[in-house]
Each structure stands twice: as structure tokens, then as C-alpha cells.
Amino acid sequence: MSDLYSIPLQAADGSTTSLEEQRGKVLLIVNTASKCGFTPQYRGLEALYNEYQDRGLVVLGFPCNQFGQQEPGGDEEIQQFCELNYGVSFPVYAKLEVNGPDAHPLFVHLKREAPGILGTEGVKWNFTKFLVDREGRVVKRFAPKDKPEALGSEIEQLL
Template identity: 65%
Template sequence: MSIYDIPVQTIKGKTISLEQYRGKVLIIVNTASKCGFTPQYKGLEGIYKEYKGQGLEILGFPCDQFGHQEPGSEDEISEFCEINFGVTFPLFSKVEVNGSNAHPLFTHLKEEAPGLLGSKGIKWNFTKFLVDAEGNVVGRFAPKDDPKKLIKPMAKLLTETA
């Protein structure tokens, strides 16, 4: 299965294919509005603004599985991200990332890039996955990893794609 075969739902409720991101380097992240890592939205947005024109897309997937830190509706989440962090990168409908109801995208990401000691589970909000322009999952970054940690490997992928 390819990442491009997985349908996702935008935060406005429209089902789309990840195929539209083929040829782009992706950072895919599970997010939450009421988490200690929520300020990472600012860092992610900064990276997005700097590298979007070079072929980067950041895809944010709100998730309420960790400490009920994303309790709001899609409209509330979207408004919060825009007002507080100026988020312009695409946001999607709330998903589960672990368990029997995990979204197929996150099941795929976890299979392709297991965590510490081969763990498949996502430990917390703001786990970040780096995907190359061909749809290969090439890295997984922990929630505590500052988004700046992704710049060097991401920039390398963008150079290879150019």
C-alpha cells in the first residue's frame, strides 16, 4: 500500500486523496490544542512558510487520544490554530492514531517508521513523520523533538527532489 492510496478528511469535512501531495516532501503530525507541546504549531508554521515554495507540505491531524487535549470541534480547532499560531498548513479532521480505530494513515506511518525499540504505538501528541517525495516514510520524531530538528533531513529531501 502507498501513502497516496489513503483517503483523508479535511478539517472542513471533504474527503481527499493524499495523491495530491505526490512529489512533495511531507511532515505529518498528530496535533492537539491543549497540550504542553501545542506551541510547536508556531515552529511548524515557520518551517512551512520558509519551505512551502520548495515543495514542502505539513499535514496536521488533530487527535484527542492523549489526555483529552483536543476536545473541540473541527471548527474550534481550526479557529484556535489560526488565531493563536497563524497556522496556514493543511489541517484535517480529528483522528485516532492508536488502537483498533486508528486511522489507516497512522497505521501505515507506524508500520513504516516504528518508534523507540520498535514500538508501533504513538506515545503522545506532536509525533512527527517525515515522508519523501515518493511517499516513503523516512523518519519519525518524538513529541518532545523541536520541529527545528526536522529542518536538516527535510531540506536534504527537498534538495534531492528539486
């Protein structure tokens, strides 16, 4: 298994980073979009983050424009949208791709470790969620329609 924590990422400010500072925490990694029917899930994701961050949960947002062009803005615009409209305080990274030949290595790893329905690896739509345990193992994939409010018990099992 490749090390999830060593995969290079781009922060919203353009700097290079990784998930190393999240090592030992439970992660909920989500591909997000600002103009999607599921966008109000930002509210539920923020609620999960607020409820469980003191116990070791980190929600991580990764904007993606691959589904219906529902994330057309730049990284600064996305940050402002998340903060102003949903009070998002969890980390939201630079926009990336989750499928296809330019899929970010993080999502290649997540999809391989937690395939979707019938073993398909592709991310189906915005707000697909991946739950990662404290050891960096991808333990579950949740569909876009799975509301953040419904994930509490599964998160608690890992905390």
C-alpha cells in the same frame, strides 16, 4: 508498500480527500492537539512550512484527542484555534485516532513504516512527527519533544 496517497482522509470541512495532491512533495505529518504542553510547536511547524513550502515541503496536521483529552473541540473550533493563536496556514485535517482499533489507516501505515523506540508502533503522545520523502516513503519518525526548529537539516536533505 501500500500507497500513502490513496488513503481516504477527511478534511476539516467534512469532505473526503486524500494526499494525492501532495504526491511528489516532502511531507511532515504530525498528530496535533490544542491543549497540550507541546501545542506551541504549531509556531515552529508553521515556520518550517513557510521556509520550505516553495521548495516542496508540506506540513500536515492531524488533530487527535487520544492523549489526555487534549483536543476536545470540534473540527471548526480546532481550525479557528490554529489560525488565531498560531497563524497556521498549512492543512489541518479532521480529528482522528492514531492508536488502537480505530486508528486511522494513514497512521497505521506511518507507524508500520517508521516504528518508534525499540520497534514499538504506537504513537506515544501528541506532536509525533513523520517525515515522508517525495516518493511517499516514510523516512523518519520524530518524538513529540523533537522541536520543529531542529528538523530543518533533515528536511533539506529531502528537498
